[in-house]
Amino acid sequence: MSDVHSTSQHQQHAVRRRRDPRLEGIARNRRHPEHLAVLAALGQGGEGQASWMGPNGRMRRDPHLVGVMGPNGRRRIDRSGALVGAAGPQQGRTATQRDQRRDVVVADPAGVIAVVPDLASGRLSEHDRDVFGLARRLADERADERADERADERADDRADIDGSSLAVTALLLLPSPSATLESALHDALAEAGADRVIVLPVAPGYSPEDRLAACLAADRALSPRHWLFPDATLEGGDLGRRLAVRLGERPACGLWRVEPDDASDSGWSCLCRSGSGRQDLARPLPRVVVAAAQCAEPVTATRHEAREWPLSRTSCDHPEAPLPMQDLGAVAVDPAAIALAEAPFILAGGNGVGDWDGFHHAARVLGASEGASRVAVDEGHMPRERQVGATGTFVSARVYLAVGISGAIQHLQGIQRCEKVIAINSDGGCDMVKRADLSVIGDGDAILAELASLVEPSLVEQRDSRQQLGVGPEASSPTDPTESPDMSSLLSDRIKESRHVA
Amino acid sequence: MSLEPRAPAAVEPASICLDVLLSLGRHGLTQRPRRADLDARALEMALTFQHKGKPGNTTLSCWHAGPAEQDTEIALRAYLGMGLPSIRWMHMAPAGDALAPLHEALRAPVDADARLVLCGMHAEQGEGSGLLPIALAERLGWRWVPGVVAIEAIEPISSGVAQAVVLQALPRGQRRRIAVRLPAILGVEAAAPAPRQSAFGPARRGQLLQLDSGAEPPTDPAGATWPFMPATPRPKRLKIVTSANARERFKAAAAKAESGSGRVLEQVSATEGATAILDFLDAEGVVSRAAVTNARQGNGR
Known part of the structure; x- marks a missing residue:
C-alpha cells in the first residue's frame, strides 16, 4: 500500500x-x-x-x-x-426565490434612449415593459461594437464600456400637483431596465399639448438617440406621433421587430405592421418609434439603477393662454352596454344560480357587467353574447365574480386574462375555487342578496333616478329631500369615481 | 350605449362646415374594394350630426385624394351609397403624398362659424400609420383629437370662436367628454357607431367630382425604398423561465394552473361572506366601501 x-x-x-x-x-x-x-x-x-x-x-x-x-x-x-x-x-x-439578477450601473452614458411609458393606472403595464426591453436591446446589443470603435479612435486598448453605452431613460409625465416618483414605481422602473428617470410635471387631466411640450423640452435638453413610445391609441401612440410630426421625423408606427442592420444609418432595421394588419413595412429604424405590444422581451436578467435625473421644464410651464382642449371628465357608462371582452368588472352566473332576478339586481347594484357560463346560456337564463369561455367571449376583467360556476376548463380559458377572480360556490373542491383569489363556500343566491343589500342603500336608487330623469352630472338633484344637496353630490361623485377606474 | 346625457347646447353656431376625409378600404378575406371601416364611421358621424341639427345649418363636404385605379371608383361609390350627393376626388400620381393636396383643399377659407374635419384613425391600405391627420393638423395649426366616438354639440363660446364637445373612447369601454376649440380634426375610433348600409341607387346617382390637384404633389419618398410585404404571423411569446438550474425549469414546465393561493371561506354566514367580498371589491377599487358606508349613514339619518 x-x-x-x-x-x-x-x-x-x-x-x-x-x-x-x-x-x-x-x-x-x-x-x-x-x-x-x-x-x-x-x-x-x-x-x-x-x-x-x-x-x-x-x-x-x-x-x-x-x-x-x-x-x-x-x-x-x-x-x-x-x-x-x-x-x-x-x-x-x-x-x-433568491434574486439572481445582476445589478447594472451606467456611470457615464454616451447617449440617451428616451422611453415614455403610459403608466396606465399609475403602474408599468406589460406593454411598457416590452418597450423598455426594446430600449435595452437598442442600448446594449451593439454597445460592444461601439466600444471597439471608440477604442480604435482613441488608439488605446482599453475599451470603456461606460462611455460607449446608452442610458435608457424613462420619461415620466406625471400630473403636476404631486409629481414625485414613488418608491414602488422606482423599483418597477429599475427592474424594467431604466438607467435614468426623469419626472416632468404636466397639467392634470387630458392634455396632449402639454405632454407634447414636456417631451419637446426633454428633447432639447437631452437630444435622445431614440424616442420609444408604446402604441396605445390615446396615450403613447398619440404622443409619439405628435412628437414625430413636431420634430419633422417619420416615425415607425406599429413596430414589432428590430434587427441589427449595418446598411442603415441608425444601425438597425425594423418591421412595422400596417394599419390594416395585412402588410409589413421594412424600413431603417427612425429616431421616433411607436412600438406595438410584445415588440421585445422584457428585461429579466438584470436590474438597473433608475437614478433620478433632475430636469426642469422652463420655457413651457403652463401657459396662461386658454386651453385648446378641455377635459370635462369621465362619463358614466351603463355597465350592461360595455362589450363583455373589455368590461372591467363582471358578475357571472352559472348553474348554481337559482334566483336570476336577484342576480340581475345584484349586477345592477354593484355596477357590474353580466356574464354567464355555457350552462346558464343553454338553459335560456342569459343571452348568448353574454357567454364567457372558449365558445363565448374571452374576457379581461380586473375583477371577475363567479357565482355558481364550477369552472369547466373551457370557462377557465375564457377568464385566463382576468386579474382577480372571486368565486361563490357551494362546492369547495371545484376548479373555480382553485383558480379564485377569494372563495366563499355557501349558497350563491343568499350571498348575492346579502351583498346587494350591503351596497344597495339610497345611493344606487339615486343614480338610477338620475339616469332616468336625464339630469347631467353638473346639475345635482337630490331625490331624497332629507339629504342635503352637498352630501348627495359628494356621494354621486364618489360612486362615479368608483365606477370609472380604468 | 346609454350615457349620462348632456344638457343640449343653448345656441348653435349659424353655420357649421364639416369635412370628411375618405380613403379606400379592402375586405380582409376577399380583397374586394369597399369603403374603409373607420372612415365610413366618420362619415356616419357627420351625417348623423347634420341630420340632428337645424336644416341647412351644416354643410358637409367629402374629400378623397388618390390615384385613379381600377378599384377606386367602386370604393368611393360605396360611400356615395350612404346618401352623399358628391365626393371631391383629387387626382394624384400613384406614389404621391396625400398630405399636400388635402392641405391645399382644407386651407381655403370657408364662410362658416365652425369648422370640423372628420376622418378615421388610420387608413386601411398602404402604411396606415395614422400619421396623416396629425401632420395635417400640425400644418394647418388646428387641433387634433384622437379616439372620438361621438360629437355631442358644437357651440359658440365667443365671437368667431366655437368649440365642439366630443366623447372620447377610453380603454375598458369607458368614455371621456372633451371640449375642443375649433377648427379641429377628429380621429374616429372603431367604437363609434357602425356606419349605415350603402345603397345601390344613391351610389349610382352620386357624383364623383374630379378635381385636378394643381401642381404635382411631392411624391412620398418612403414608398420607393421601403418594401411592403405580406404580413408574417407574429411568433407567439413563449413562457421563458430564465433559471440557472434544471429543477426550476422543470417545475415551471410541468406546473399546473396555480391553485391554493386564494383565500377560502368555508362555513361562514352569508353576511360574513358578503362582507369579505365587499372588502375585496373595495381593495380592488371596483366598488368603493367609503361611498357605501357614507350612503348607509346618510340613509340612516
Whole structure:
C-alpha cells in the first residue's frame, strides 16, 4: 500500500503510476476488509469521497453520499444543488426565490434612449415593459461594437464600456400637483431596465399639448438617440406621433421587430405592421418609434439603477393662454352596454344560480357587467353574447365574480386574462375555487342578496333616478329631500369615481 | 350605449362646415374594394350630426385624394351609397403624398362659424400609420383629437370662436367628454357607431367630382425604398423561465394552473361572506366601501 504513492525510480517513468494488481483486486472486492481504505488511497472514492475521476476519464459519483434525507425519510438527490445541505423543503424554496439578477450601473452614458411609458393606472403595464426591453436591446446589443470603435479612435486598448453605452431613460409625465416618483414605481422602473428617470410635471387631466411640450423640452435638453413610445391609441401612440410630426421625423408606427442592420444609418432595421394588419413595412429604424405590444422581451436578467435625473421644464410651464382642449371628465357608462371582452368588472352566473332576478339586481347594484357560463346560456337564463369561455367571449376583467360556476376548463380559458377572480360556490373542491383569489363556500343566491343589500342603500336608487330623469352630472338633484344637496353630490361623485377606474 | 346625457347646447353656431376625409378600404378575406371601416364611421358621424341639427345649418363636404385605379371608383361609390350627393376626388400620381393636396383643399377659407374635419384613425391600405391627420393638423395649426366616438354639440363660446364637445373612447369601454376649440380634426375610433348600409341607387346617382390637384404633389419618398410585404404571423411569446438550474425549469414546465393561493371561506354566514367580498371589491377599487358606508349613514339619518 505504501508503494502506491512512491515516486518511480526511473526518470522516464515519473508520470506513470506503477500498477499494483493486489490493490486493484482489493478495490474491486467490496467485501475485502481494507476495501474502503484502498479506494481512498487510489483516489477512487470511499471514505466520504462523493465523486472521483474514473479510469476511463468520466466522473464517477457515489450515490450514497449525495443528496439529503427527504421529509418522508427517503434520500432525495437534487442535481440543481438547491436542496444540498438543506434540512427541509422550506429552505429549498427560499433558495430558489433568491434574486439572481445582476445589478447594472451606467456611470457615464454616451447617449440617451428616451422611453415614455403610459403608466396606465399609475403602474408599468406589460406593454411598457416590452418597450423598455426594446430600449435595452437598442442600448446594449451593439454597445460592444461601439466600444471597439471608440477604442480604435482613441488608439488605446482599453475599451470603456461606460462611455460607449446608452442610458435608457424613462420619461415620466406625471400630473403636476404631486409629481414625485414613488418608491414602488422606482423599483418597477429599475427592474424594467431604466438607467435614468426623469419626472416632468404636466397639467392634470387630458392634455396632449402639454405632454407634447414636456417631451419637446426633454428633447432639447437631452437630444435622445431614440424616442420609444408604446402604441396605445390615446396615450403613447398619440404622443409619439405628435412628437414625430413636431420634430419633422417619420416615425415607425406599429413596430414589432428590430434587427441589427449595418446598411442603415441608425444601425438597425425594423418591421412595422400596417394599419390594416395585412402588410409589413421594412424600413431603417427612425429616431421616433411607436412600438406595438410584445415588440421585445422584457428585461429579466438584470436590474438597473433608475437614478433620478433632475430636469426642469422652463420655457413651457403652463401657459396662461386658454386651453385648446378641455377635459370635462369621465362619463358614466351603463355597465350592461360595455362589450363583455373589455368590461372591467363582471358578475357571472352559472348553474348554481337559482334566483336570476336577484342576480340581475345584484349586477345592477354593484355596477357590474353580466356574464354567464355555457350552462346558464343553454338553459335560456342569459343571452348568448353574454357567454364567457372558449365558445363565448374571452374576457379581461380586473375583477371577475363567479357565482355558481364550477369552472369547466373551457370557462377557465375564457377568464385566463382576468386579474382577480372571486368565486361563490357551494362546492369547495371545484376548479373555480382553485383558480379564485377569494372563495366563499355557501349558497350563491343568499350571498348575492346579502351583498346587494350591503351596497344597495339610497345611493344606487339615486343614480338610477338620475339616469332616468336625464339630469347631467353638473346639475345635482337630490331625490331624497332629507339629504342635503352637498352630501348627495359628494356621494354621486364618489360612486362615479368608483365606477370609472380604468 | 346609454350615457349620462348632456344638457343640449343653448345656441348653435349659424353655420357649421364639416369635412370628411375618405380613403379606400379592402375586405380582409376577399380583397374586394369597399369603403374603409373607420372612415365610413366618420362619415356616419357627420351625417348623423347634420341630420340632428337645424336644416341647412351644416354643410358637409367629402374629400378623397388618390390615384385613379381600377378599384377606386367602386370604393368611393360605396360611400356615395350612404346618401352623399358628391365626393371631391383629387387626382394624384400613384406614389404621391396625400398630405399636400388635402392641405391645399382644407386651407381655403370657408364662410362658416365652425369648422370640423372628420376622418378615421388610420387608413386601411398602404402604411396606415395614422400619421396623416396629425401632420395635417400640425400644418394647418388646428387641433387634433384622437379616439372620438361621438360629437355631442358644437357651440359658440365667443365671437368667431366655437368649440365642439366630443366623447372620447377610453380603454375598458369607458368614455371621456372633451371640449375642443375649433377648427379641429377628429380621429374616429372603431367604437363609434357602425356606419349605415350603402345603397345601390344613391351610389349610382352620386357624383364623383374630379378635381385636378394643381401642381404635382411631392411624391412620398418612403414608398420607393421601403418594401411592403405580406404580413408574417407574429411568433407567439413563449413562457421563458430564465433559471440557472434544471429543477426550476422543470417545475415551471410541468406546473399546473396555480391553485391554493386564494383565500377560502368555508362555513361562514352569508353576511360574513358578503362582507369579505365587499372588502375585496373595495381593495380592488371596483366598488368603493367609503361611498357605501357614507350612503348607509346618510340613509340612516
